[in-house]
Amino acid sequence: MHEQINNLPKRAKDKHKENKTFFTKLKRKPPKQLDYIMQELHEEEFERTDCLDCANCCKTTGPLFTNKDIQRIAKSFKMKEQEFIEQYLRLDEDNDYVLQSVPCVFLGTDNYCSIYDIRPKACREFPHTDRKKFQQISNLTLKNTAICPAAFNIVEEMKRQIQL
Ligand code: SF4
Numbered sequence: 369m370h371e372q373i374n375n376l377p378k379r380a381k382d383k384h385k386e387n388k389t390f391f392t393k394l395k396r397k398p399p400k401q402l403d404y405i406m407q408e409l410h411e412e413e414f415e416r417t418d419c420l421d422c423a424n425c426c427k428t429t430g431p432l433f434t435n436k437d438i439q440r441i442a443k444s445f446k447m448k449e450q451e452f453i454e455q456y457l458r459l460d461e462d463n464d465y466v467l468q469s470v471p472c473v474f475l476g477t478d479n480y481c482s483i484y485d486i487r488p489k490a491c492r493e494f495p496h497t498d499r500k501k502f503q504q505i506s507n508l509t510l511k512n513t514a515i516c517p518a519a520f521n522i523v524e525e526m527k528r529q530i531q532l
């Protein structure tokens with residue numbers, strides 16, 4: 369897995385043009401059963417891929433924290449929301465709360481998340497490959513193929529299965 373992750377940015381770059389063309393066509397004419405196809409591809413991939421062997425998303429890109437995430441996590445830490453924000457978060461260029469630094473401060477050396485049950489919504493949903501109307505998040509997915517080996521494999525499988 370380690371080598372696979374190291375090679376991922378280059379492999380994603382090599383596939384970028386092909387993937388971009390594919391997603392442009394997908395957006396124009398998404399298959400009727402796309403939600404179903406994505407659900408299947410997502411489940412099959414995550415039967416093979418163990419996130420605990422990877423944690424590359426937690427190591428290289430932090431999640432966005434919604435107000436609800438902040439409320440929930442601060443409450444569990446018995447902290448005031450403002451205290452939690454000051455200790456762990458910063459505002460990014462889009463005015464969203466994100467981690468002050470990566471790897472994520474809540475990631476253990478064993479790749480376990482210390483706040484797993486109350487983790488941000490963005491962490492629960494990453495890499496969004498089972499998202500409904502998947503064609504609408506193609507730019508995000510293109511970026512994620514360079515971070516997430518599962519997202520990379522799912523896009524490769526999409527290209528094999530979906531004839532556009
Ligand atoms: S979601 Fe993707 S990047 Fe994150 S740990 Fe799982 S396989 Fe790795």
Ligand code: SF4
Nearest residue numbers: 426472474475481491
């Ligand atoms: S909160 Fe947990 S799941 Fe989210 S980035 Fe940090 S370690 Fe990973």
